[in-house]
Amino acid sequence: xxxxxxxxxxxxxxxxxxxxxxxxxxxxxxxxxxxxxxxxxxxxxxxxxxxxxxxxxxxxxxxxxxxxxxxxxxxxxxxxxxxxxxxxxxxxxxxxxxxxxxxxxxxxxxxxxxxxxxxxxxxxxxxxxxxxxxxxxxxxxxxxxxxxxxxxxxxxxxxxxxxxxxxxxxxxxxxxxxxxxxxxxxxxxxxxxxxxxxxxxxxxxxxxxxxxxxxxxxxxxxxxxxxxxxxxxxxxxxxxxxxxxxxxxxxxxxxxxxxxxxxxxxxxxxxxxxxxxxxxxxxxxxxxxxxxxxxxxxxxxxxxxxxxxxxxxxxxxxxxxxxxxxxxxxxxxxxxxxxxxxxxxxxxx
Amino acid sequence: xxxxxxxxxxxxxxxxxxxxxxxxxxxxxxxxxxxxxxxxxxxxxxxxxxxxxxxxxxxxxxxxxxxxxxxxxxxxxxxxxxxxxxxxxxxxxxxxxxxxxxxxxxxxxxxxxxxxxxxxxxxxxxxxxxxxxxxxxxxxxxxxxxxxxxxxxxxxxxxxxxxxxxxxxxxxxxxxxxxxxxxxxxxxxxxxxxxxxxxxxxxxxxxxxxxxxxxxxxxxxxxxxxxxxxxxxxxxxxxxxxxxxxxxxxxxxxxxxxxxxxxxxxxxxxxxxxxxxxxxxxxxxxxxxxxxxxxxxxxxxxxxxxxxxxxxxxxxxxxxxxxxxxxxxxxxxxxxxxxxxxxxxxxxxxxxxxxxxxxxxxxxxxxxxxxxxxxxxxxxxxxxxxxxxxxxxxxxxxxxxxxxxxxxxxxxxxxxxxxxxxxxxxxxxxxxxxxxxxxxxxxxxxxxxxxxxxxxxxxxxxxxxxxxxxxxxxxxxxxxxxxxxxxxxxxxxxxxxxxxxxxxxxxxxxxxxxxxxxxxxxxxxxxxxxxxxxxxxxxxxxxxxxxxxxxx
Numbered sequence: 001x002x003x004x005x006x007x008x009x010x011x012x013x014x015x016x017x018x019x020x021x022x023x024x025x026x027x028x029x030x031x032x033x034x035x036x037x038x039x040x041x042x043x044x045x046x047x048x049x050x051x052x053x054x055x056x057x058x059x060x061x062x063x064x065x066x067x068x069x070x071x072x073x074x075x076x077x078x079x080x081x082x083x084x085x086x087x088x089x090x091x092x093x094x095x096x097x098x099x100x101x102x103x104x105x106x107x108x109x110x111x112x113x114x115x116x117x118x119x120x121x122x123x124x125x126x127x128x129x130x131x132x133x134x135x136x137x138x139x140x141x142x143x144x145x146x147x148x149x150x151x152x153x154x155x156x157x158x159x160x161x162x163x164x165x166x167x168x169x170x171x172x173x174x175x176x177x178x179x180x181x182x183x184x185x186x187x188x189x190x191x192x193x194x195x196x197x198x199x200x201x202x203x204x205x206x207x208x209x210x211x212x213x214x215x216x217x218x219x220x221x222x223x224x225x226x227x228x229x230x231x232x233x234x235x236x237x238x239x240x241x242x243x244x245x246x247x248x249x250x251x252x253x254x255x256x257x258x259x260x261x262x263x264x265x266x267x268x269x270x271x272x273x274x275x276x277x278x279x280x281x282x283x284x285x286x287x288x289x290x291x292x293x294x295x296x297x298x299x300x301x302x303x304x305x306x307x308x309x310x311x312x313x314x315x316x317x318x319x320x321x322x323x324x325x326x327x328x329x330x331x332x333x334x335x336x337x338x339x340x341x342x343x344x345x346x347x348x349x
Numbered sequence: 350x351x352x353x354x355x356x357x358x359x360x361x362x363x364x365x366x367x368x369x370x371x372x373x374x375x376x377x378x379x380x381x382x383x384x385x386x387x388x389x390x391x392x393x394x395x396x397x398x399x400x401x402x403x404x405x406x407x408x409x410x411x412x413x414x415x416x417x418x419x420x421x422x423x424x425x426x427x428x429x430x431x432x433x434x435x436x437x438x439x440x441x442x443x444x445x446x447x448x449x450x451x452x453x454x455x456x457x458x459x460x461x462x463x464x465x466x467x468x469x470x471x472x473x474x475x476x477x478x479x480x481x482x483x484x485x486x487x488x489x490x491x492x493x494x495x496x497x498x499x500x501x502x503x504x505x506x507x508x509x510x511x512x513x514x515x516x517x518x519x520x521x522x523x524x525x526x527x528x529x530x531x532x533x534x535x536x537x538x539x540x541x542x543x544x545x546x547x548x549x550x551x552x553x554x555x556x557x558x559x560x561x562x563x564x565x566x567x568x569x570x571x572x573x574x575x576x577x578x579x580x581x582x583x584x585x586x587x588x589x590x591x592x593x594x595x596x597x598x599x600x601x602x603x604x605x606x607x608x609x610x611x612x613x614x615x616x617x618x619x620x621x622x623x624x625x626x627x628x629x630x631x632x633x634x635x636x637x638x639x640x641x642x643x644x645x646x647x648x649x650x651x652x653x654x655x656x657x658x659x660x661x662x663x664x665x666x667x668x669x670x671x672x673x674x675x676x677x678x679x680x681x682x683x684x685x686x687x688x689x690x691x692x693x694x695x696x697x698x699x700x701x702x703x704x705x706x707x708x709x710x711x712x713x714x715x716x717x718x719x720x721x722x723x724x725x726x727x728x729x730x731x732x733x734x735x736x737x738x739x740x741x742x743x744x745x746x747x748x749x750x751x752x753x754x755x756x757x758x759x760x761x762x763x764x765x766x767x768x769x770x771x772x773x774x775x776x777x778x779x780x781x782x783x784x785x786x787x788x789x790x791x792x793x794x795x796x797x798x799x800x801x802x803x804x805x806x807x808x809x810x811x812x813x814x815x816x817x818x819x820x821x822x823x824x825x826x827x828x829x830x831x832x833x834x835x836x837x838x839x840x841x842x843x844x845x846x847x848x849x850x851x852x853x854x855x856x857x858x859x860x861x862x863x864x865x866x867x868x869x870x871x872x873x874x875x876x877x878x879x880x881x882x883x884x885x886x887x888x889x890x891x892x893x894x895x896x897x898x899x900x901x
Contacts, residue, residue, distance in 0.1 A: 139796035163382040189782060190800070207796055220662035223649050225642035226785050228527030229376045230651025235643060235662040242643060242662060251717045251736060253354050259375035261785055261797065266643070268793040269663065273625055275638035276667025286636060291668065298635050299682030301618045305591040311569070315579045315589045318540040319596030320532035323647025323659055325695040326672040327538035328546060329687065330595055333676050336566050337683040341542045341551050341573030342589065345535045348576065348873040349602040
């Protein structure tokens with residue numbers, strides 16, 4: 001691929017041949033708003049919010065679909081494109097329920113952000129709104145297509161990235177909606193990639209409903225504790241409780257994609273069945289005890305057995321669930337304190 | 350994995366065997382699908398079951414469970430016969446080829462068809478696709494290894510890669526998919542009876558000295574018992590009397606659970622450190638409350654040998670302690686005080702006794718650098734996608750760890766138990782998408798439990814018809830070791846004569862049925878083949894649960 005020079009807002013930039021105006025703008029920190037565009041997905045060009053003006057072309061063009069050409073001269077924020085974006089937003093809002101106070105996406109909604117950025121007040125297109133019932137049948141994904149802006153990112157991620165194709169656009173015009181085959185209840189792998197792609201609150205995590213507002217949470221970057229792939233997780237935590245799990249797209253092996261266990265399998269952390277006190281079997285029954293008692297009793301019993309039967313009568317099973325640091329200390333503990341190599345973990349199981 | 354996920358899609362051909370990747374390693378399954386769909390790569394699946402991958406595979410070879418050694422020998426023979434072997438690679442990089450060839454040449458496509466049931470034309474075609482590929486990678490999981498000839502099966506897979514020079518380059522390699530988040534790390538850390546951290550044999554004086562120098566005490570140099578051997582020794586003269594278990598639930602994961610229970614019951618003293626009162630903890634004399642992955646600092650090492658950070662997000666409940674704190678406190682009581690101000694300091698110490706982790710430290714990990722062991726240099730590279738990399742994403746580039754790659758070919762050996770009149774079906778166990786392992790975590794997640802609420806057995810439609818069993822009907826499955834009752838899911842996923850049971854559900858634990866037969870070298874149980882019989886309970890057809898397995 002060759003290089004060529006283009007101008008954006010009067011400044012010169014070097015661009016890869018074949019890249020789009022949006023690519024070059026993003027690479028150089030120039031803000032152009034988008035709704036339907038995502039770097040992992042095929043180009044859609046449907047939302048029309050990324051319009052820019054190009055010198056010599058009669059009308060504004062969508063920056064996400066227009067390849068750069070030699071000496072192209074682009075303006076990203078002319079009065080014409082700003083007016084167009086305002087109109088696009090008004091049109092979207094004319095068919096979008098303004099229930100932001102009870103929407104899980106509030107505070108992280110692109111439509112909300114753009115409405116604020118372009119100072120949209122009032123609406124010239126107010127009228128009838130679509131009526132699409134909310135589907136909450138499955139335990140994972142709340143599908144409220146009344147809030148949908150039909151950017152198609154969910155259908156594309158499902159088809160192009162996950163290979164499932166569980167959802168697609170159905171119907172035409174005003175009746176267009178995202179639907180399953182035959183408009184049946186959604187049954188898919190529930191990976192939640194569609195939720196992560198949704199720029200508004202049409203798709204949200206059902207278990208997280210009414211549990212948090214985005215600004216109330218802290219985010220902790222960690223690694224998934226299920227299979228050996230090692231996907232990166234972002235735990236959203238409110239008041240010592242994990243309320244949502246997402247994943248970063250940059251610099252992670254899973255590029256923001258998770259499976260159903262990675263995205264939803266965190267509830268066990270807060271289960272009321274968690275052990276909260278050491279237990280010692282007394283008269284055949286496991287009875288709560290203090291740490292002090294449990295530790296000294298345990299150490300005494302291990303020492304007794306070692307003395308009576310020799311070190312090889314003791315053994316330790318560590319865990320493929322635990323961290324490297326824990327496993328390292330565990331084997332060190334067994335080798336030093338038990339004086340045996342009777343040591344293994346669940347690798348074979 | 351000899352290779353990494355950074356270079357996965359550089360393969361032209363993927364050979365996946367003994368792995369239901371889409372359900373057990375979903376993100377790798379997704380990446381293989383993307384390579385097939387978007388980059389026109391070819392996929393060969395060798396697996397008895399119809400799985401999601403087989404929908405877009407160029408070829409699906411359905412062998413009889415337990416016959417992998419014959420199949421891979423057969424593939425190797427076709428590759429040699431057709432002149433597709435990489436003779437330069439064999440000459441420059443390997444040894445033992447001539448001896449191996451003698452065994453391999455016995456496995457003609459006709460012989461393999463007789464043993465495995467794979468039509469010879471399919472075997473030849475698959476060998477051609479793999480053999481002609483510029484770059485081909487092999488992926489496998491427990492479907493290949495959980496057999497009494499698991500080690501032999503893996504050797505025969507590795508032979509195929511060496512025979513075609515598919516090792517040491519991006520998009521090639523021999524890539525076992527590790528089933529648990531940190532099974533790689535637990536092995537790396539020396540939680541093994543014969544190896545210190547970094548796979549250093551315990552009976553080599555130099556290795557003993559390395560750890561003794563850092564730990565400041567004498568350590569035993571005699572190899573110990575594996576997990577399965579320890580369980581088998583319990584209750585016997587000279588066997589295990591006291592056991593310390595951290596974060597493991599053998600009363601779900603061990604084979605032949607009735608036997609396992611007898612073993613654990615015979616212990617004089619059992620300590621279980623866990624986050625739940627698991628089936629194993631219920632048998633313990635002392636239970637120590639520990640922390641989940643979200644409640645502590647540390648690292649996991651994934652299937653591609655990449656070391657990644659685990660961070661504390663929430664406080665542990667009640668008086669639960671971090672596992673490191675418990676181990677250190679208990680060690681102090683035992684007379685060897687251990688103290689570490691932070692997990693990062695533990696990493697610094699373990700890096701000093703684990704040569705493959707030499708340059709690993711939180712300083713690099715916290716910057717988001719992809720650190721793959723062996724990591725003996727702090728130099729940082731950048732991949733074509735801009736990821737920063739330290740260490741060794743692709744193993745065996747110039748030479749193998751042992752020098753020359755050794756061909757090891759073996760004769761096919763039948764499984765311990767084979768169907769007979771009394772127990773006419775083969776049982777094979779595994780995972781589904783919705784739950785994980787013994788289920789102590791996922792069965793406590795309401796959404797996952799709603800989607801997959803109960804145990805089930807996949808039964809081939811032809812077998813079901815013969816036995817008069819309808820879909821969703823309750824059946825009793827029994828082996829020589831025990832019986833369970835669960836629902837039959839009639840489908841074309843298992844081959845006729847084979848039933849599949851996911852082992853996540855304690856109310857019908859599949860391991861009550863499995864056989865306690867071990868691979869003589871790896872001591873891995875033969876979870877993938879044992880014989881069972883299936884009978885109707887008369888409990889009738891339960892409410893159809895359309896949610897039992899993979900959608901579609």
